[in-house]
Amino acid sequence: MNRLFDKSIVLACCIAAAVGLAVDARLVAAFCLGVIATSLAEVAQGNRARRASETASYVYIIAAVFVPPFVPLAPLAFYDIARRVRREHAWVALGIGSVFAFALIADLRTDALTARTLLLTAILSVAATLLSLRTAQLEREQQRMRRTRDELQERALALEARNRDLADRQDYEVELATLAERARIAREIHDNVGHQLTRASLQTEALRVVHANEPRIAADFADVKRTVDEALQLVRASVHALNDNAVDLSVQLDCIVEGARSDGGPQVELEALAEHAPANVANCFAAVLREALSNAMRHAHAKTITVRCMEHPSFYQLIVTDDGADATPASSSNVAEGMGLASMRERVEALGGTFTAGPRVGAGGWRVFATVPKPQGDEDR
Known part of the structure; x- marks a missing residue:
């Protein structure tokens, strides 16, 4: 969107610079070819297509050196050249710019174009180059900000997953600690209370046998044994309930x-x-x-x-x-x-x-x- 807005402004200025020139086939061809070349630069996808569009921009500048009607639309080509020029190839762009500047001087001396058109074209070419470089820097900054945003989002998601995992692990450890404590209580009850009740049951049974000739006393000991056995069953049930980890x-x-x-x-x-x-x-x-x-x-x-x-x-x-x-x-x-x-x-x-x-x-x-x-x-x- 930034490039489209920039090129709209540059194209309007180029048309303003061409005002006053005789409208002939060469000027119309220059206008059409300039618009086509700058449009291809926007839709080009892939390295091969981009190199082709860059070559088209260079060809347009060379054509402007020899065909004066191509001069007013040259700032569009300079905009596309500055957009994709690399540091190692900067000398090529500088050479093309120098040749174009000499061509403007030659056109001025031969009165091929008006002084107004040549001056506006020179100023507009410099402005278009600077505008293209500024927009390229802005796009790089936007890309960097998007990468930073994506990295922060990835880190936030990773941190959220880590926190969720830590919470699950904490719940798991609490559950294990609870089960371990229940097992310890169950062992304590089984080893202490359970053994004591078993001992009391055996002693009661022994006393009932000893007093078998005394029915009333034997019946009392039998009642006590039943009570102790019931208590022992309740303790065993409680132990199993505490120790059940299913x-x-x-x-x-x-x-x-x-x-x-x-x-x-x-x-x-x-x-x-x-x-x-x-x-x-x-x-x-x-x-x-x-x-x-x-x-x-x-x-x-x-x-x-x-x-x-x-x-x-x-x-x-x-x-x-x-x-x-x-x-x-x-x-x-x-x-x-x-x-x-x-x-x-x-x-x-x-x-x-x-x-x-x-x-x-x-x-x-x-x-x-x-x-x-x-x-x-x-x-x-």
Whole structure:
């Protein structure tokens, strides 16, 4: 847009400089060729096309040296030359400018053009060159600012992902600490209270046997034994409840999916064929699902996301697929593997599982696949 505005001003000034000249075929041809050359410079894409447009600008200046009617439109060519000139080729542009200046002097002496036209053309050529250099510097600054903005945005996204991962890890550590404390309390109750109640039950049974010839006393000891046994059963139930570290995996995944659903967002379908799973497996799958949903919605722009969680005889399995773009859903600064994918891989492999993520074979979209083996002794649960 800046270039178009600049060239509109330069073209208007060139037309003003040409006012008063005789309108003939050469002047019309000069005007048409100048406009075509400067237009090609704007639409040229690729190195070859740009070199061709640059060559056309040089040719136009050379034509202006020999054909005076080409002189008033020469500032447009100087604008395009200054736009793409390199430092190592600056001497070429300076040489062309010097030749053009001598041509203006020659035209002035031969009265080929009016002094007004030649003076305006000289001033306008210098102004167009400076304007082109200024616009080029402005474009470089805008490019630099865009790169800086993109880098800051990438860093912000990476920091956000890192903070989310740290929060998940903190929740995971709190859960582990809670389970460890519950296990410690369960051991304390089992080793102390449980053993004492078992001892009291055995002693009561022994006293009942000793007083078997005394029915009333034996009946009292039998009542005491039943009470102690009931208390022992309650203690054992409490110990098992405290030591039970299994959670309802399907409910936990359903809560995450419900939280991800929103009006206008992607359609998320959940198929959970696993109920109870160890807390570390449930926390791992929950973190993987949250990250996979976030990547699918934010990076892949998916419209449909399918989540499948299954319990097999020897392992748990989580599969998340979407129909979004086939690109790594991660920060673009990490080409090999994004921070989110690395975090998911670390969580799964820490439990001895396997993790893969990549484009779906034979179909569009992305696929996240994670399996975690069951602990020994849990296969037949």
